[in-house]
Amino acid sequence: MQLFLILKFIHKTAVLLTICSFSLRGIWMITGSPLLETRLARTAPHFIDTILLVSAVAAAALLGQYPFVDGWLTAKVLGLLSYIVLGAIALTYGRTRGVRFGAFFGAILSFAYVVYVAFTKNPMIL
Numbered sequence: 001m002q003l004f005l006i007l008k009f010i011h012k013t014a015v016l017l018t019i020c021s022f023s024l025r026g027i028w029m030i031t032g033s034p035l036l037e038t039r040l041a042r043t044a045p046h047f048i049d050t051i052l053l054v055s056a057v058a059a060a061a062l063l064g065q066y067p068f069v070d071g072w073l074t075a076k077v078l079g080l081l082s083y084i085v086l087g088a089i090a091l092t093y094g095r096t097r098g099v100r101f102g103a104f105f106g107a108i109l110s111f112a113y114v115v116y117v118a119f120t121k122n123p124m125i126l
């Protein structure tokens with residue numbers, strides 16, 4: 001139980017760092033800031049994402065609940081995938097400002113959905 005609570009704390013801290021760093025990079029993208037291209041802005045997110053995922057998988061294993069077995073974890077993984085794809089379009093691959101903008105808000109919505117599912121354990125919004 002102690003280990004689970006520690007993992008959950010690490011997971012939640014990584015969640016907070018992830019959304020702060022993504023929002024900041026989104027603002028830099030919108031304002032056209034060169035800070036988006038700095039080494040730290042490019043590498044730190046990978047480090048945070050790894051912590052988020054490793055703690056998530058370890059916590060799930062301790063609970064004995066697994067994606068594609070338990071609905072809420074499946075929904076979280078799909079929400080995470082949607083966040084990753086939209087985030088990559090927003091910050092790297094989007095060709096126009098409009099596409100990047102739309103993808104950025106889509107990524108924020110996907111992230112919010114995953115947080116909602118994390119707290120309710122219910123994949124349905126309504």
Ligand code: HEM
Pocket residue numbers: 008011012015053056057059060061063067073076077079080083111114115118119
């Ligand atoms: C964008 C990605 C993610 C976000 C924003 C997120 C968010 C959260 C939050 C806020 C909690 C705490 C809920 C609470 O205190 O009651 C949590 C717990 C948890 N998350 Fe995530 N999560 C993400 C990805 C994942 C993934 C991919 C997995 C599994 C493979 C996962 C597995 C878990 C588990 C097992 C818990 C503990 C649930 C419990 O307390 O019963 N998370 N997550």
